[in-house]
Amino acid sequence: MNGNxxxxxMNNQLINSKLKLVFVPxxxxxxxGFRR
Incomplete structure (x- = not known):
């Protein structure tokens, strides 16, 4: 149970890091776009 x-x-952290990689750019x- 602890392993799960x-x-x-860890999966949540991976998903969050991937979201950040997409979201930040x-x-x-x-x-x-707003500045221009």
Missing amino acids: KNRGQ VLYITED
Whole structure:
């Protein structure tokens, strides 16, 4: 049971890091768009 819980937390961290990798560039692009 402990192993499953740890695996779930690691998966969440992986998903969060992937979301950040996608989200951060989008934020920068939209900021550029608003400035222009």
